[in-house]
Amino acid sequence: QVQLQQWGAGLLKASETLSLNCAVYGGSFSGYDWNWIRQPPGKGLEWIGEINDSGRTDYNTSLRSRLTISVDSSKNQFSLNLRSVTAADTAIYYCARGVIVGSTNPYLDYWGQGNLVTVSS
C-alpha cells in the first residue's frame, strides 16, 4: 500500500520561506512524477509543480520565481521550498504521486494527508 507522509512548519511570517517534505512508503519511487498541490481554505485546487526521480522539474509559471522542488531518491523523499511568502500563500499543501503511464502528464493517484500553512502579516 502506497502512503505519502508529509511534514513541515505550519505557521510562517510574511517574507519567510515555506518548506515541506514528503516521504513515500510502499511502491516504486521511480517511474512516477511527484507533485505538490495547494488548496486555500474552502477553495479549489492549484497545481504547484512536480519532480521526477531523476530531478527533472516543472513548475507553475505563477510561482516559478519563488519555487524550488527537490528530490532525494535515496530516501524516497521530495521537498517544496517557496520563498518570500505572503498571506496569499496560506493554504493546505498536499503532495501527490503522478501516474505517467501512457501519458507525459500525470493524473494523481495517491495523496499525502495535507499540511495547513498559515502566513501571518
Next chain:
Amino acid sequence: DIVMTQSPDSLVVSLGETATINCKSSRTILYNSNNKNYLAWYQQKPGQPPKLLIYWASTRESGVPDRFSGSGSGTDFTLTISSLQAEDVAVYFCQQYYSRPLSFGGGTKVEV
C-alpha cells in the same frame, strides 16, 4: 493554460437518486493520436485529501464503486453518481492532464 469549469457549484440529491456533475475545458483535451481524453475526477470529503475516482475520462480507479461513472469527450465531460449513498456527500473536482500546468475545476459540492 487550460481552464476547467464545473457546474453546478453545488447540488442537493436525495438518497438513491442520481447526481450529475459537468466539467468543461477551455480547449480540447482529447489526443487524436491515441483517442484518449486526459481527464480525471476526484472526490474530497471534509478534512481529507482528494481521492482519485476516474481517469482517462471514464476508467474507474481500483476499488471505486461502479455507481460512479465518467463520460464525455473533447471539451465536455460528466461525472454521474447513480443511486447516491450518504457516504458520497463530498466535493468533486475534475482535472485535465492534457498539458502543463495541470488544472482543476472549481469543484461541485454534493449534499443530500
